[in-house]
Amino acid sequence: MTTPPSAAPGGIPGPYPHEPDLRHHGDAEVRGADAGLTDLAVNVRAGTPPAWLKARVAASxxxxxxxxxxxxxxRAVAARHGLPPERVxxxxxxxxxxxxxxxxxxxxxxxxVHPQFTEPESALRDAGHPVERLLLTERNGFRLAADAVPDEADLVVVGNPTNPTSVLHPAEEIARLARPGRTLVVDEAFxxxxxxxxxxxxxxxxxxGLVVLRSLTKTWGLAGLRIGYVLAAPKIIADLERAQPLWPVSAPALAAAEACCEPAALAEAAxxxxxxxxxxxxxLARLAQVRGPDGQRVHAMAPAEGPFVLVRLPDAAAVRTRLRTLGFAVRRGDTFPGLGPEWLRLAVRDRATTDRFTEALEKALTG
Structure with missing residues (x-):
């Protein structure tokens, strides 16, 4: 059994109550026989990709x-962010x-910095790195204080807005993490x-030392196409490019990246x-109205600023199972370091879907 990594100063010290499954992701909730469930487990925007984007990909x-x-x-990505191409x-x-x-x-x-998307830690472990964790807590709304990160950390990874907490850290607080000799990786996928x-x-x-990661998967519904990008100093970009195989991004994915950086696409994304x-x-308003059999409330973390909401509720694992029988898939929270079995993550959907979901949630809470 793998020894759990140590937490950094300012976090929760190890060993942890359980070592979460870092390879579990929301798509596992809606595969196979359960593919017909209404999906609140995956954070891809519903109804995407739009027709014009499908046409651009098809033309490629x-x-x-x-x-x-x-x-x-x-060059299109660089122009979209006002950067030279050698920084992309x-x-x-x-x-x-x-x-x-x-x-x-x-x-x-x-x-x-956890709780957050677990692939950064998985990748670091797979490459042979010992990984420390800074576990943010519900007590302060899962908010990051730059001073909690030890000076000795020479590679720091943080999500903003953070999956699954939906916390948006201030830009200047994130920037305070930077220092000479440190690589600061900010996952801006959302x-x-x-x-x-x-x-x-x-x-x-x-x-x-700043490295920003962006994804076109979430807003544009391109999870199956696999397209994202890195923004960093030219030296870092060159080092990362040397680690890539030749032709790592397919022609259809490149066509999508170019299309999604055009002014009309940026306006649509806005x-x-x-x-x-x-x-x-x-x-959030509907969740506040939900009551369990003993008047139990659903606690939703707020303010939430991503396309998902993190909630804590009694007996969440059983509720998640009951929701499946009622036609809804939600994301379990216990696979994120720092969270336990009482947490669920809910993707934001349209109002009609939310109304149907919260009615089902109230039924699931009653058992």
């Missing part, structure tokens, strides 16, 4: 005989970027779901972010 298929050329998409690396989803970082960045004391992206560090070039905000407010 005529060029499949040629090796993919990432230049145009790389296209990847087969953000998950590949975590693997490249684990392989290419020399780190003696990597630290991952930042385009935040209106105005006001906490993003993607366009910053004044933060030493509209989607505003709609997600309204739909999330509705979800």
């Amino acid at each position: 298929l005529d060029g499949l005989a040629a090796y993919p050329d990432g230049g145009p998409a790389r 690396l296209l990847t087969a989803g953000a998950a590949e970027a975590f693997v490249l970082i684990a392989r290419a960045v020399r780190a003696r004391r990597p630290l991952v 930042m385009d779901a935040v209106p105005g992206e006001h906490a993003s560090l993607a366009s910053r070039t004044d933060v030493p 509209d989607a972010a505003r709609q997600i905000t309204a739909d999330r407010d509705h979800l």
